[in-house]
Amino acid sequence: MNFPIVIPSEVEESRGGTQDQFRGVPRLRFASLGMTANRRLAIFLCSVFGIASAAFAQSDAEFAKANQDFAQGHFKEAVAGYEALVRAGEWNANLFYDLGNAYFRTRDFGRAILNYERALALDRHHPEATANLHIARDESRALELQPTRLERYLQFASINQYTIAAAVAFWLGIFGMVALAFARRRSAALISLSILCLLVCAVAVWAVHKLDNGSEGRGLAIVTGQDVQARLATADTANSVLALPPGSEIKILSTRGDWMYAALPNDLRGWIQTKNAEQVRL
């Protein structure tokens, strides 16, 4: 679908009369069109909508093509199609779920688990991704990081939910404090409400920090390589700490060159080559 795009031709000089107030401000003149401001805005919005629609239409076509490849058993082609969409930034839970399925069919369980995890990172209540993740883990015998008890309790809400709660509580608390500052009489209820809101804010911020740095936080990565060994030092000849099947979870603690230091399942820590694992959060 093609949309005409109006290109501004030159800068119109300022005019007198009612437009005196805009004197000195350069204004765009549309060639051969004496349009009003409203019409120009409408055209601009239409253009934006058109470009967006065209982009969506293109991505829909690529998505449909990848789905078709998958249905016909051309899993590698399907993987390539889905990956192209991921590279284009068309991220959504269903795309990662489908990509995970395509990798599963190619028996690349590490990347299948990685993409199921990404689908769940975007939509933590994605039932299909949850189910297939379990199956992929069973197939690959992947190891998992055990969240602490505190993390398990905190996971009843997501980081974004905690963030919103923190913001709302913060502003309520601040409004309450400002109202108290100007009030002639100090209201005990208002004081209590303000303190409560600020406490809720603090707890929510702490929860965000714990979850973000926890076993399923931003450091979470999935082993995608085969026969990966976590080692005591940054050398292939260093002693092995743990053998990590594909799809195993690790938490990246730091990186040094081609190696990263990670928390491993079983409360271990070791060095892994960066090419052997990918972070869940893009």
Place this chain on the structure above:
Amino acid sequence: MFQRISIALLIAAACIDFARADSPSVTAVLSNSEATVGETVELQIKVTGPGDARPPEEISIDGLEIRSTGTSRQFEIHNFATSSSVTYNYTILPLRAGRFTIPPQTVRAGGKILRTPELALNVADAPGQQTTTRPGRGAQSAQSQATGARDLVFAELIVPKKTAYVGEIVPVQIKMGFDARVHPRLTEPPDITGQGFTSQKLQQSSQNLETINGRPFEVVTFKTAIAAARAGKFEIGPVKAKAQVVVPRRRNAPRGRSPFDLFDLDDPFSDPFFSNPFAQFGERRDIQISSEPVALEVKPLPPNAPPSFSGAIGSFTIATDAKPKSVQVGDPITVTTAISGRGNFDRVNAPLLEDDRGWHKYPPSSKFKQDDEVGISGTKTFEMVVSPNENKQSLPVLAFSYFDPAKEQYVTLHSEPTAITVQGGATAPAVAAQQPASSPATAPRGRAPVPTKPQDILYQLTEPSRTVASFEPFYARRGFLLAQSLPLAALLVFAGWKIRRARLDDREARRIGALQHEAAELMHKLRRDDASPREYYAEASRVVQLKAALASRNRGLDPNVVDAETAAETFKLDTDSRERLRSLFEQNDEWQYSGTHNGPGRISPENRRDVLELIENLK
């Protein structure tokens, strides 16, 4: 009855003990029965019993120079039994080689004459001189002060084996001796130099006082272990360390012999500094200590190592346990294997399953508990989770191989066969929940039981999504941060509105205050009788206007526009009061505007009282 017998027995035992303690005895020991010429040996004669013992007379033996170095007394109370002892110390310096006999010495103690046993001392010729830097006569001939400082310390590297295999752990001891009077301080710990071997972390094992060449030395013992990395002949060491010691300052005047320098060994402590610390200050000096190197021949491991050999060298035993022993197909079983013994535990890997068909195994975890200071003796425990894929009657046999340097051959240990019960077909609903707590967390949580047919993944989702999601949490998104400007703006508006309102309230309050102040001043003037009628009525009217403005606070009434009717309305006056108020305002107008007045030049007290009463009643 029984109690009396017990008491009697206790008393009898105490008496026997006392009698035994009362009977003096004597022993004599040599610190070493073998020595070389110039190497000193300690002789101790210990008298146990009553305290009035007399030491033996001077011991004189041809070829040996024996000097008394002091007496020490000990008093002990042990289980209500007391004992005391006196020890006479001697230092023997062999002057020539040969076999010497120290004859029994006579000691008087508790009124008795006791005799020490006869002692033998074999003295060999000195082979050149001491190999280590232990202080000795030959080494002491150095003249410089630095040499003297070095004579106050020594280092010795003790390697118990002359040959070893590649990778074999060889325990090593390092002894560092410091003359007790130099207040030594180790600035750099000992380091074993050399190439072709790895050494473990050095551990300080003990620190004790020894007498060497008649001088007390603080001897610190370090322990470590080395392992050769390749075959060949190596030189281990020398051990090098740095220390600070206190030595006397250089002096030009000749000095006398130290009481410690029994045999005129040119002891640096013959300096008066040590006999009288105030005679001259000592100086702290850095010295380097080094030992002699030790040769070690390293042999390669023999070929044809068994498949389960991972490089372990030493002597080990294996013990295995498994839990639970009754499972469903697919359930996890934790197999715990303990490998104990002595050797290079860093190369001890988990034992292998000899036949893993029908089993799925997970990577093992391990932990090591060392029994010694350097970690060459202990127990390494492996936990491995295995799960049967089919019906089995026993766990697979585990094999662990190592090289025994004593037997000079490879040894393979096998675990005892462990019977288990595996029920196939039926699936356990909650496998992860049944997992033992001690099992490693490597097994997948919530793992589904192994079905006969592998599970398949769910369908594709072909519905395209219109929304593009982000992995970035809200707090890191620009939109979220921009959205915070809305409540911030609202807060600023709210605060501004509150501030404006407060200011308005403040202005009104000031206006009211000013009106009240003016009304009070005018009332004060009205109560005085020195005002002219023109002033009086003007002030009275003004007070009425002020009071009316104050009374109508909410309406913001300007006092200048208040007339009689407005004031009467404001105070809701009755007809009489309204008339009086009107009359007051008229009189004021007359005085203000007519220029003359029909009445008297002064206001009568009745009129004044009447006006005041009217004004005061305006509320």
